[in-house]
Amino acid sequence: MATPQKETLGFQAEVKQLLDLMIHSLYSNKEIFLREIVSNASDAADKLRFEALASNALYDGDPELKIRVAVDKAARTLTVSDNGIGMSRDEVIANIGTIARSGTREFFQSLTGDQAKDARLIGQFGVGFYSAFIVADRVTLVTRRAGLPASEAVRWECDMSKDAAAYSIEPAQKAGRGTDVTLHLREGEDELLDEFRLRSIIHKYSDHIGIPIFVGEEKANQASALWTRPKSEITEEQYVEFYRHVGHDFDAPLAWTHNRVEGRQEYIQLLYIPSRAPFDLWSREHRHGLKLYVRRVFIMDDAEQLLPGYLRFVRGVVDSNDLPLNVSREILQQSRDIDAIRAGCTKRVLDLLDGLDAEKYAQFWREFGRVLKEGPAEDAANKARLAKLLRFSSTRTDAEEETVSLADYVSRMKPGQDKIYYVTAETFAAAKGSPHLEIFRKRGIEVLLLHDRVDEWLVASLTEFEGKALASVARGDIDLSKVEGADPDPDWQVGEHAEVLRSLKEALGERVKDVRLSRRLHESPSCLVADEHEMGGNLARILKAAGQKVPLAKPILEINPGHAIVKRLQPGDARFADWAGLLYDQALLAEGGQLEDPAGFVKRTNELMLGLGQSPR
Numbered sequence: 282m283a284t285p286q287k288e289t290l291g292f293q294a295e296v297k298q299l300l301d302l303m304i305h306s307l308y309s310n311k312e313i314f315l316r317e318i319v320s321n322a323s324d325a326a327d328k329l330r331f332e333a334l335a336s337n338a339l340y341d342g343d344p345e346l347k348i349r350v351a352v353d354k355a356a357r358t359l360t361v362s363d364n365g366i367g368m369s370r371d372e373v374i375a376n377i378g379t380i381a382r383s384g385t386r387e388f389f390q391s392l393t394g395d396q397a398k399d400a401r402l403i404g405q406f407g408v409g410f411y412s413a414f415i416v417a418d419r420v421t422l423v424t425r426r427a428g429l430p431a432s433e434a435v436r437w438e439c440d441m442s443k444d445a446a447a448y449s450i451e452p453a454q455k456a457g458r459g460t461d462v463t464l465h466l467r468e469g470e471d472e473l474l475d476e477f478r479l480r481s482i483i484h485k486y487s488d489h490i491g492i493p494i495f496v497g498e499e500k501a502n503q504a505s506a507l508w509t510r511p512k513s514e515i516t517e518e519q520y521v522e523f524y525r526h527v528g529h530d531f532d533a534p535l536a537w538t539h540n541r542v543e544g545r546q547e548y549i550q551l552l553y554i555p556s557r558a559p560f561d562l563w564s565r566e567h568r569h570g571l572k573l574y575v576r577r578v579f580i581m582d583d584a585e586q587l588l589p590g591y592l593r594f595v596r597g598v599v600d601s602n603d604l605p606l607n608v609s610r611e612i613l614q615q616s617r618d619i620d621a622i623r624a625g626c627t628k629r630v631l632d633l634l635d636g637l638d639a640e641k642y643a644q645f646w647r648e649f650g651r652v653l654k655e656g657p658a659e660d661a662a663n664k665a666r667l668a669k670l671l672r673f674s675s676t677r678t679d680a681e682e683e684t685v686s687l688a689d690y691v692s693r694m695k696p697g698q699d700k701i702y703y704v705t706a707e708t709f710a711a712a713k714g715s716p717h718l719e720i721f722r723k724r725g726i727e728v729l730l731l732h733d734r735v736d737e738w739l740v741a742s743l744t745e746f747e748g749k750a751l752a753s754v755a756r757g758d759i760d761l762s763k764v765e766g767a768d769p770d771p772d773w774q775v776g777e778h779a780e781v782l783r784s785l786k787e788a789l790g791e792r793v794k795d796v797r798l799s800r801r802l803h804e805s806p807s808c809l810v811a812d813e814h815e816m817g818g819n820l821a822r823i824l825k826a827a828g829q830k831v832p833l834a835k836p837i838l839e840i841n842p843g844h845a846i847v848k849r850l851q852p853g854d855a856r857f858a859d860w861a862g863l864l865y866d867q868a869l870l871a872e873g874g875q876l877e878d879p880a881g882f883v884k885r886t887n888e889l890m891l892g893l894g895q896s897p898r
């Protein structure tokens with residue numbers, strides 16, 4: 282077989298831009314490159330240990346996993362070597378040659394131009410390896426996959442001083458398995474040739490790494506897995522650095538919880554809540570879940586079975602004493618032991634969220650509130666706990682930021698009020714301006730303004746809070762007669778309007794289920810409401826947009842008998858049908874719906890306006 286010769290391959294177009302940005306925004310904290318290279322070496326050791334469970338021969342007489350940092354002062358190079366899993370040629374191209382495998386476009390879209398913010402995004406983007414270019418202009422990687430012979434090693438090189446848009450890859454010889462990453466330092470970076478300096482960087486950022494890191498002949502870290510150490514012996518900085526390693530995040534975490542659980546299942550959990558949502562939280566390729574270890578041996582990344590989906594933003598480690606070492610994703614899916622661990626992890630995360638101070642919780646909610654809202658539908662057992670954690674916008678402040686808890690709402694309920702009222706709409710503005718709120722605003726009754734798509738699912742599963750039903754202001758009959766400060770009954774009688782209601786219903790035909798007088802409206806002439814047990818307009822629109830079949834539920838048109846337009850409706854009028862259509866279309870628009878015939882609406886409106894101008898006063 283012909284060995285492939287040296288080849289030069291191109292990066293994606295954006296890579297040069299990405300690297301420049303990274304070098305710029307991270308330069309002030311440049312020593313973190315070592316943390317990133319060491320973190321990869323440690324991951325490589327984990328992966329080897331895992332693969333060796335099935336095939337012990339992979340150790341090939343060299344079972345002591347370690348990392349070495351060596352300097353060559355004459356050549357001005359720094360080399361980080363590991364005897365971990367290594368990479369094949371294809372793996373080098375896939376993992377190193379393609380920066381940030383997925384979501385490049387999303388990433389560039391989320392850049393803001395603000396250096397501090399962008400530096401954070403870069404950290405999330407999985408460019409750890411490329412941080413080497415902060416201090417080096419040329420990086421050489423020589424690697425040999427465990428199990429492959431010495432002659433099948435690969436040499437990769439990228440020289441930024443020449444052509445940053447390309448790298449070379451060629452066959453190489455390497456005596457042992459694993460990876461050597463050599464940094465050819467930039468002018469002015471000579472302090473990195475000092476072993477004492479390197480040891481102090483490692484002590485600061487990489488002390489938590491579970492295998493020894495040697496700088497020269499001296500070990501520079503404690504070399505025990507951080508989560509196995511007693512809490513009292515772990516500093517805050519060490520927790521933060523460990524998070525950066527397991528979470529592949531450059532930012533510090535918002536909070537964490539570390540516990541040794543005993544009982545039916547014995548395991549250690551170290552769970553972190555990130556301080557920012559990753560830019561790809563909603564993308565399908567988003568990596569989620571925790572790292573699973575069994576008796577200190579790494580088993581898998583992204584073990585999504587360990588937490589429910591609505592906690593997919595949590596990062597960290599679960600180390601089980603009981604699971605078998607050969608546990609696979611398939612086994613995890615059915616394992617009862619995993620159910621216990623999952624319940625335990627969920628409880629701890631909810632405890633952690635419960636205990637956050639108001640400021641941290643507000644930050645958490647801004648970043649992950651939308652994900653947590655999936656909780657009540659997914660996790661019935663924790664519904665009551667989750668309900669307490671939810672935050673909403675409300676008519677109390679009319680501010681878009683979600684800060685109102687259900688407990689806040691209940692504490693402000695009016696005497697006699699027995700329901701928690703909400704309105705749903707596609708946007709905040711539509712929710713806030715909804716005509717369904719008029720009577721509530723007039724009476725000073727608070728209404729939650731739900732404007733996330735996920736809110737519809739939330740209220741479908743969360744139907745009550747502490748014995749108070751959640752009720753849509755756009756559904757069924759609204760009866761506020763028992764609420765303190767009730768208006769005297771409006772002075773209208775259905776009888777007086779029976780003729781108008783009947784004629785409107787006739788004019789609107791199939792479009793409505795019924796037409797009735799409204800107890801909700803105060804300023805608007807009309808609104809649409811759903812029958813008590815039927816799907817509301819907003820949810821129907823969301824489902825339709827998602828391509829789902831929606832059962833046809835006709836709305837009820839409610840009209841405001843106090844409104845001038847309604848007052849002048851004359852069933853015998855030649856334009857009566859146009860007026861009826863206008864009341865319906867306006868009600869639909871006001872709740873964020875789409876007109877079936879927008880041009881017809883405009884035409885009718887114009888004709889009616891002209892008619893008004895001409896009519897004798």
Ligand SMILES: Nc1ncnc2c1ncn2[C@@H]1O[C@H](COP(=O)(O)OP(=O)(O)O)[C@@H](O)[C@H]1O
Binds near residue numbers: 317321366367376411
């Ligand atoms: N020393 C190494 N040994 C084996 N694989 C490595 C090594 N360094 C990097 N890699 C591979 O390159 C990928 C990219 O590394 P990096 O840019 O740090 O992103 P991340 O660690 O977040 O995946 C890693 O996921 C891994 O597959």
Ligand SMILES: [Mg+2]
Binds near residue numbers: 320321409410
């Ligand atoms: Mg990395």
